[in-house]
Amino acid sequence: MAYYIGVMSGTSMDGVDAILTDITDTSIAPIAAVSIPYPAELLELLHQLCTVSPNEINHLGQADRAVGRVFAEAVNKLLAEQHLSPADIRAIGSHGQTVRHYPDGPPGHQDDNGFTLQIGDPNTISSLTGIDVVADFRRKDIAYGGQGAPLVPAFHAARFAEAGEHRAIVNIGGFANITVLEGVDAGATRGFDTGPGNTLMDAWCLQHLNQPFDRDGNWAASGTVNQPLLNSLLADPYFSGTGPKSTGREYFNLVWLRHHLHDMGTSIAPEDVQATLLALTATTIANAIRALEQVKQCYVCGGGAFNGELMTQLGELLPDCTVKATDSLALHPQWVEGVAFAWLAWAYLHRVPGNVPNVTGASRAVVLGSLTLAD
CATH class of the missing domain: 3.30.420.40 (ATPase, nucleotide binding domain)
Incomplete structure (x- = not known):
């Protein structure tokens, strides 16, 4: 067995899903899941960040840590329910929370500096769970000329x-x-x-x-x-x-x-x-x-x-x-994206490309993500 946890919150921001998955070279077997909502104050802050507003850098920094804490809370709840310890989990794959997506650049500024931005500090997640975290999957694809999406x-x-x-x-x-x-x-x-x-x-x-x-x-x-x-x-x-x-x-x-x-x-x-x-x-x-x-x-x-x-x-x-x-x-509709990011963590550790150039427009297939160690 090789356990990975995928943590996901989509653009609807209706909550955070954490999915425990057993992944090998030949099988992808989801085991259990938990879902928790964002606190109301954080949800309001995230909605503010999705549009231009004052004090964006301060709000971004605060939300980055806060989202990381919620993601860690979901992981720890899943571990407790499944009677597992951090040592049982090979890695967490964290999608983060998308707050901006301009792969071709913002309106009126289309250029080679397009970007996508997902928050949810992986350092916070790893420190609160004791598990290595693979995150920041989309920006590598954009660096190679892709849209950074869809990644599934x-x-x-x-x-x-x-x-x-x-x-x-x-x-x-x-x-x-x-x-x-x-x-x-x-x-x-x-x-x-x-x-x-x-x-x-x-x-x-x-x-x-x-x-x-x-x-x-x-x-x-x-x-x-x-x-x-x-x-x-x-x-x-x-x-x-x-x-x-x-x-x-x-x-x-x-x-x-x-x-x-x-x-x-x-x-x-x-x-x-x-x-x-x-x-x-x-x-x-x-x-x-x-x-x-x-x-x-x-x-x-x-x-x-x-x-x-x-x-x-x-x-x-x-x-x-x-x-x-x-x-x-044989895969619950609400679990698919969470399992996908568990698989992307597995792919990172096994040096398997996580993007599809036909889909994103990247110049080539690349391994996606960045690793944050728990210690």
């Missing part, structure tokens, strides 16, 4: 590829990304961010219902898709662009949505906007899969897999494709 396709190929099968693995978190697996040929793996996943729906729901998300898509299901608004959203050039491409809340946010709502020139009921936002997520994912004629299997992970209305619409938009959650492939 290499793991998807290692865990989900099967000879003779053409599959799409769709992760629907705050944003949605797709991995295309053509048999077991890792070199043929493709992928990109399709666009918004849950982020716009969650933000709209919080604004109008004071709830962090639309449970099972029930509010969206109560509304009616506004086709002119959907057409306006789909006309954004991001959706017609070819990969490699990645995106984030810096681009798709409520300001972006309000711009389109303003252009409509008429009031639209909030539930109809929510229905349209869900249709946007489903349509952009389905369009990406329909463009891949050989793909007949679609497996969904992330929080979107638990949105019944979203899964129903995906199935309707892809009548020639089987749409299921990844638990049908």
Whole structure:
């Protein structure tokens, strides 16, 4: 046995997942998981950091340590529940919390100095857990000319590829990304961010219902898709662009949505906007899969897999494709990304490249991450 722990918090910031995984050269076996929420004060600070604000450097430094503490708390809770000691864990793979993602540079400053920024101090995590930490996975890919995202396709190929099968693995978190697996040929793996996943729906729901998300898509299901608004959203050039491409809340946010709502020139009921936002997520994912004629299997992970209305619409938009959650492939949808970063820690220690140049646009495959020792 070789135990690794993947720690993950996505752009939705709905909590921190820590996944215990047994990883060898031939198997990836998730064992147990815990999830804990961010404290309310830290969550507010993280949301502030996602937009330009005063005292950013001070807030960044404070949040970096605070996120590290929460990640360590999740790891220690997992260890206690599984009756394990730090010595039982080979390494922690920490994704960190993304607060900025500008791989091509900020608006108006596109140049060779694009960046992505994930916080969650690995020194804090290692000191509070007593375990070596591999973190900072994305910046190496950017240094080699890539987008730094999505990074899960290499793991998807290692865990989900099967000879003779053409599959799409769709992760629907705050944003949605797709991995295309053509048999077991890792070199043929493709992928990109399709666009918004849950982020716009969650933000709209919080604004109008004071709830962090639309449970099972029930509010969206109560509304009616506004086709002119959907057409306006789909006309954004991001959706017609070819990969490699990645995106984030810096681009798709409520300001972006309000711009389109303003252009409509008429009031639209909030539930109809929510229905349209869900249709946007489903349509952009389905369009990406329909463009891949050989793909007949679609497996969904992330929080979107638990949105019944979203899964129903995906199935309707892809009548020639089987749409299921990844638990049908023996991996819980909520665990996939955490296991992916446990695997990326394993890949770092075994000098296995963690990026896929076809996906990110990097000039070559490279080992990702940086190691922080516990002592």
